[in-house]
């Protein structure tokens with residue numbers, strides 16, 4: 500090894516800074532069933548990175564795990580397994596008090612319902628989020644008025660949130676989310692409850708903010724509009740990262756723009772449209788690399804019949820993530836997909 504190589508490696512060890520604002524690593528989440536309700540594996544090993552200043556949307560049908568993922572990214576909930584690095588710090592391991600500070604200072608949340616305190620005025624809703632961070636009143640007042648103005652709701656500053664229209668509430672919610680100048684805005688179906696015209700205006704505002712302030716935006720949606728405004732989209736399906744999409748996607752035609760992703764655990768999820776074309780779910784396949792750039796899958800029908808049963812009656816062990824019993828020679832949990 501040359502001296503230069505050794506120096507580069509040494510520098511990397513000493514300064515392990517990643518260029519990403521955020522990295523989600525192999526996130527699993529299980530909602531444990533109570534009484535007769537079965538446990539739900541909502542996320543099955545999701546990994547992705549967000550760079551500073553990006554506007555990214557998470558798309559996928561209802562129940563695919565979007566809200567669960569956003570809550571984990573924003574430190575509102577801890578995952579069952581996996582890690583979320585925010586500027587290099589793993590927020591999933593951060594003690595509760597520090598995590599509260601992280602949420603207040605680094606992340607702004609906007610939810611479908613507007614997450615405002617309904618009996619406080621528009622002004623107080625924005626102002627109060629800064630008070631929690633101990634900023635002096637004059638500073639808070641100035642910023643609150645600026646933000647309400649930017650959102651086009653300054654004239655409604657004294658109205659209690661309960662009396663605001665859905666669109667006005669969302670504008671105040673965005674002002675509130677931005678008040679502490681967070682590095683990341685997390686928005687869960689932010690235009691879910693507003694009419695079309697308002698939703699277009701809100702998205703333009705998001706886009707302007709993203710461009711002008713450089714705040715990173717991560718938004719979950721099944722609205723074509725929201726997704727269309729993002730720089731790129733992450734597609735979830737049944738708790739798995741199914742693919743990535745570039746700018747200007749059409750949710751009705753995701754099959755046209757999807758790029759599949761080999762995740763950090765070397766797993767590749769094949770989309771349903773490809774599986775349907777292959778005409779076979781499950782079974783055994785021979786896999787080969789062609790021309791060093793293409794993967795060739797060949798069905799092995801004769802072997803399928805001889806394939807050993809993967810469930811053994813006696814030799815099983817419990818999955819550390821979802822507690823399902825698995826054959827001891829398996830590498831992945833047959834229920835939630837965790838590695839063990």
Ligand SMILES: Nc1ncnc2c1ncn2[C@@H]1O[C@H](COP(=O)(O)OP(=O)(O)O)[C@@H](O)[C@H]1O
Nearest residue numbers: 530539541559560561562563564565566567568
């Ligand atoms: N609090 C909860 N308790 C039990 N199951 C839940 C809870 N929240 C969500 N789920 C389940 O987890 C899965 C993912 O849900 P969610 O993250 O809300 O998806 P999305 O936001 O994409 O609609 C769904 O099957 C949903 O029913």
Ligand SMILES: [Mg+2]
Nearest residue numbers: 565566567687
């Ligand atoms: Mg949701």
